Amino acid sequence: xxxxxxxxxxxxxxxxxxxxxxxxxxxxxxxxxxxxxxxxxxxxxxxxxxxxxxxxxxxxxxxxxxxxxxxxxxxxxxxxxxxxxxxxxxxxxxxxxxxxxxxxxxxxxxxxxxxxxxxxxxxxxxxxxxxxxxxxxxxxxxxxxxxxxxxxxxxxxxxxxxxxxxxxxxxxxxxxxxxxxxxxxxxxxxxxxxxxxxxxxxxxxxxxxxxxxxxxxxxxxxxxxxxxxxxxxxxxxxxxxxxxxxxxxxxxxxxxxxxxxxxxxxxxxxxxxxxxx
Amino acid sequence: xxxxxxxxxxxxxxxxxxxxxxxxxxxxxxxxxxxxxxxxxxxxxxxxxxxxxxxxxxxxxxxxxxxxxxxxxxxxxxxxxxxxxxxxxxxxxxxxxxxxxxxxxxxxxxxxxxxxxxxxxxxxxxxxxxxxxxxxxxxxxxxxxxxxxxxxxxxxxxxxxxxxxxxxxxxxxxxxxxxx
Numbered sequence: 001x002x003x004x005x006x007x008x009x010x011x012x013x014x015x016x017x018x019x020x021x022x023x024x025x026x027x028x029x030x031x032x033x034x035x036x037x038x039x040x041x042x043x044x045x046x047x048x049x050x051x052x053x054x055x056x057x058x059x060x061x062x063x064x065x066x067x068x069x070x071x072x073x074x075x076x077x078x079x080x081x082x083x084x085x086x087x088x089x090x091x092x093x094x095x096x097x098x099x100x101x102x103x104x105x106x107x108x109x110x111x112x113x114x115x116x117x118x119x120x121x122x123x124x125x126x127x128x129x130x131x132x133x134x135x136x137x138x139x140x141x142x143x144x145x146x147x148x149x150x151x152x153x154x155x156x157x158x159x160x161x162x163x164x165x166x167x168x169x170x171x172x173x174x175x176x177x178x179x180x181x182x183x184x185x186x187x188x189x190x191x192x193x194x195x196x197x198x199x200x201x202x203x204x205x206x207x208x209x210x211x212x213x214x215x216x217x218x219x220x221x222x223x224x225x226x227x228x229x230x231x232x233x234x235x236x237x238x239x240x241x242x243x244x245x246x247x248x249x250x251x252x253x254x255x256x257x258x259x260x261x262x263x264x265x266x267x268x269x270x271x272x273x274x275x276x277x
Numbered sequence: 278x279x280x281x282x283x284x285x286x287x288x289x290x291x292x293x294x295x296x297x298x299x300x301x302x303x304x305x306x307x308x309x310x311x312x313x314x315x316x317x318x319x320x321x322x323x324x325x326x327x328x329x330x331x332x333x334x335x336x337x338x339x340x341x342x343x344x345x346x347x348x349x350x351x352x353x354x355x356x357x358x359x360x361x362x363x364x365x366x367x368x369x370x371x372x373x374x375x376x377x378x379x380x381x382x383x384x385x386x387x388x389x390x391x392x393x394x395x396x397x398x399x400x401x402x403x404x405x406x407x408x409x410x411x412x413x414x415x416x417x418x419x420x421x422x423x424x425x426x427x428x429x430x431x432x433x434x435x436x437x438x439x440x441x442x443x444x445x446x447x448x449x450x451x452x453x454x455x456x457x
Contacts, residue, residue: 001303001306001322005299005301005302006299008299008301010300010301010344010346012300012346032344034342035342035343035344035347036324036339036342039303039324039341039342039343039344040323040324040342042301043303043322043323043341043342044322044323052301054300054344054346054347056347057347057349080336103324103406104327104402104405104406104407105337105387105390105402105403105405105406106324106327106330106337106338106339106387106406107324107339107342107406109333109336109337109338110336110338110339110342110343189405190402190405190406191325191405191406191408
């Protein structure tokens, strides 16, 4: 471990309220959930944060619950729990598919959906599924709760509207009409970080979200509109190529990502057309 | 220095342990340095290679990514907890599932988390987070599938055979007391 741990401080709340009070009065604090990303930074010595709030034990933030048309998933729900949930597999198969492709079993047993959102990596694999499902992110402060539409949650690269005194406590997913689709493209099936990741919903107005092609996860609104208006797949692909803003980095190139995104769109369109028959 | 920390209490290989360690110390380091259990290896230190795999409450985890404080109250099982005569351990030796050995403890812990009689697909998925850089995976898969066939007898057959044929799990010796 390259980070010296002796100067690091950790606070241990007993309840969610306790945690929110600590965030307000004793911040700045970095909440720590499954630590599957946070500890990579600590191990490599690249994490600057020095004060942590261990929320892993706050069981009130765990669990998956269907409330009428809304599927509520607690922030500390792990990928393994999402994969095993019959409710998620029935209502939100694209989220189960995304969770299955995160890391491998060891990461899925520990990593949480709230952590994936809070971490805010443009390559976060659950994020396109949550974006395509028009999810609400629930933020709680000491005496308020607000629900943010997923499309408004991120403000830039790893930046969000979450205030330092708020915790992500849950996501609420409305019922999704139409066939769902998910695909991640990486160097291998497990343990890879996405070069491009895409989730789609084939409805009258299709919904398409992509990761690793912009500073944040993005909805491809212009592509969606073109497909909804009946334009050809080729035209929609051309719109998508221009709508995203990928970069060259250690994992891939902008040109490759544009081309793969366009091909994923074609695959989504073909696969969901078959499924609808 | 360490006396400032509240003890982290958990069950390690069936024994209750109480350790005054920094709450953010990695479980991997706690096991190796504070418990003297060096069977758990560090490969990458970033959750990619699986060499540090242990079980926490029956689930395989990367111990390089788990802070000590998060195993408070949990049951931790390491390769030492399998006692050296576990069917998986014998099978890895017999079927060429090991070469340099660095990845082996993690592979065996990930395999142990799969439960009895995993299919080849389950083995491949369950061990996708365990990377071997010398011998490859076929011997590993063969070992796990054969350990299942031989070691984990179906419940019915075990009962018919009576108590003289022990459940392989019950043969696991308790770990020796460790220096602190």
